[in-house]
Amino acid sequence: MLSFNDFHGNLEPPTGRDANLGSKLDPKSTPVGGAEYLATRLGQLRQGTDTSLTVAAGDIIGASPFLSGLFHDEPTVESMEKLHLDVTSVGNHEFDEGTDELLRMQHGGCHPEDGCYLKDEPYDGADFPWLAANVIDRASGKPLLAPTWVKEADGVKVGFIGMTLEGTPEVTGQSGIKSVRFLDEVETANASARELRRQGVEAIVVLLHEGGVQAGSYGQCDGISGPIVDIAKKLDPAIDTVVTGHTHQPYICSLPDPAGNPRLVTSASSFGRVVTETRLTVDRRTGDVVRDQVAAMNHLVTRTGAKDADQSAVIDKWKALSAPLANRLVGSVTADITRSETRDAESDLANLVADAQLAATSAPERGGAQIALMNPGGVRADLVYASSTGGEAPGEITYAEAFAVQPFAGSLVSVNLTGAQIEKILEEQFNDSGTRAPTLMLGVSKGLTYSFSRGAPVGDRIDPASITLDGERLKPDATYRVTANTFLAAGGDGFTTFAEGTDTIGGGDDIAALTDYLTAHSPLAPPGTDRVTELP
Structure with missing residues (x-):
């Protein structure tokens, strides 16, 4: 399982202080990020694996640089499709333009004010699902988007629960989210896990747009603190691993579940600068993850090697449209x-x-x-x-x-x-x-x-x-x-x-x-x- 979070429409490599990421173990600060290099890194990590899924923990869009933001993040959706993103949770920034715009991003249609940007390519929505288990439409009482997603991989079912932080209303403009409620992360995840198990799914991953802060390098867990610590302690032991975001921090943590057993909690920094590789071993007899065989590693997305040609084509296409103003x-x-x-x-x-x-x-x-x-x-x-x-x-x-x-x-x-x-x-x-x-x-x-x-x-x-x-x-x-x-x-x-x-x-x-x-x-x-x- 390859994961990232908080991409924020960074199709081109980040600049300024976001351009580099280093490590206490490696004082050299390394230039990282950019969709062309992210796609290349994902391709490298997929090689030699029986089955690979690519997932994200929210804020894929929103607060984006000009190239994506000018076009209401349609370029980023195209980029995510080209790098074969399978599923993501929503994050607070998915709601920056309100729930109606998020639904358009998922299902398609021209922007209500700006219209279609490409005459022969009307926006047809994302081919990957945004999950929003704890975002409830006030009128229907149901989740705004799909709460869970199940993928059968090599004969084994893996279930994903996607959520944003309960505190999304405190960090998002109110006018666009009046029609929804944001529920407690733990209660929602545990209820969703029970529902997945009723469907015969035992291997369960939470994609949560909430996280923590740690003092170590990008592959460590030095003094982890923040909301994720308390959340992780309360998530049902049936949940096998937790992919997090929001804090823009990289970490690989092992935190105890309510039964006292260690469980991986990961995060991959932000802006496509880090990819987390998690290896999940599933027992075919039970369909469940063998917890003591789960391992994860954070990889820097260095700006070396070949650029992904599909991503270059996406960037070039939208840059041509934006150039006069940009x-x-x-x-x-x-x-x-x-x-x-x-x-x-x-x-x-x-x-x-x-x-x-x-x-x-x-x-x-x-x-x-x-x-x-x-x-x-x-x-x-x-x-x-x-x-x-x-x-x-x-x-x-x-x-x-x-x-x-x-x-x-x-x-x-x-x-x-x-x-x-x-x-x-x-x-x-x-x-x-x-x-x-x-x-x-x-x-x-x-x-x-x-x-x-x-x-x-x-x-x-x-x-x-x-x-x-x-x-x-x-x-x-x-x-x-x-x-x-x-x-x-x-x-x-x-x-x-x-x-x-x-x-x-x-x-x-x-x-x-x-x-x-x-x-x-x-x-x-x-x-x-x-x-x-x-x-x-």
């Missing part, structure tokens, strides 16, 4: 402008995006904004000084590169918030509920500064006296105009106080704000990470 120059930078290594620190790029959004909405008729805040999860790629495949000179930024930073096609809004509410939003960067990352540091626009103490109790980490706007202390009872994207303004990612904002004014598209800012301020230097001060 290669348009929108500005230039003096150096790399990057995200933080994790989302728990201030970053140049999130601050830049906040600056761009403030500039786009500061005029009274555009929102009258005084402050802009940007959620770190909405910043998806670095702005890199080196030239890219678009052929532009070093430092020049194309529309495609800017699009990759903010690929959600989001809108901006400006709202009224009091100084006290702004302080509370800053406190909400720190969260110990276990439903999201413990720390999500917002990008803050120029002029806003504050200090915090990471060691203080959650809810009391911001120093209120340190919050200043243009050098003046923020007044708790004064009203300020604050801009954010619609996801954050609706309380997404646990920033629930944002939803209390009033007097909403729309401020245009987020990508337009960024490209306009780049054009107006080029050559643009990194804005710095001195707006937030961490106290000892």
Whole structure:
């Protein structure tokens, strides 16, 4: 069984800090990723095996770079078909454009607004199933998509249960998912496992878009933590292995099931940079997996060897369609402008995006904004000084590169918030509920500064006296105009106080704000990470 997760439409090799993956055991940082190399690696790993299945654990589409995102990820579906993906679970990003769009991606049909992109090739849906056992349609009470999938391989039945994280509504725009409920992962998986066994299926694999974090190299399990640890302890012992995702981490873990027996839990990083190879031995007499003979290994998808010709053809076809817009120059930078290594620190790029959004909405008729805040999860790629495949000179930024930073096609809004509410939003960067990352540091626009103490109790980490706007202390009872994207303004990612904002004014598209800012301020230097001060 070959598995990967969180591909996010990365047809071309990732750039910036996502371009390389290394190991504590191998200090060399290796260039990895790209659909052409992913398909080649999968082909190599399939050689010499009796039976091979290729599976994924969600976020195959959504938050995608320009080449796929411009076409609502139809190119990625074609790519997945060409590399022979058998089945995947849904992830939270499969819902970025709502349930109707996810159903279109599965079943086919032209996009309701953009239509068909290729005259002679109408989109006919994916030839692999997306599984959504814990996503329930409110009207019918049934799963939105198939909950399970059974494959008979060499005379043995293998059942797959696919799920996204129960907390999907907290990290996804609400407007597109009002028609569905997201159920508990453990209860859903255990019920689905019982149903599969009633159908005579004993070899059972869970594809779960939820995961953990570990401190070791890409093939280790060093201090694994996160939601998957508790979930794995409660999943029915009838489930033989768990393929996970969401955290963009690589790991090969053995975690105890409720009976105390070791069970493999794996993850393959993100963006097609790693493939997990799991060898499942099945007893033909019982039809069940021989647990003590299961083994797994993570393989880097290195950019060496031949590129897969089918993937090259997919990329070339869609690049030809996108080239006029993709290669348009929108500005230039003096150096790399990057995200933080994790989302728990201030970053140049999130601050830049906040600056761009403030500039786009500061005029009274555009929102009258005084402050802009940007959620770190909405910043998806670095702005890199080196030239890219678009052929532009070093430092020049194309529309495609800017699009990759903010690929959600989001809108901006400006709202009224009091100084006290702004302080509370800053406190909400720190969260110990276990439903999201413990720390999500917002990008803050120029002029806003504050200090915090990471060691203080959650809810009391911001120093209120340190919050200043243009050098003046923020007044708790004064009203300020604050801009954010619609996801954050609706309380997404646990920033629930944002939803209390009033007097909403729309401020245009987020990508337009960024490209306009780049054009107006080029050559643009990194804005710095001195707006937030961490106290000892």
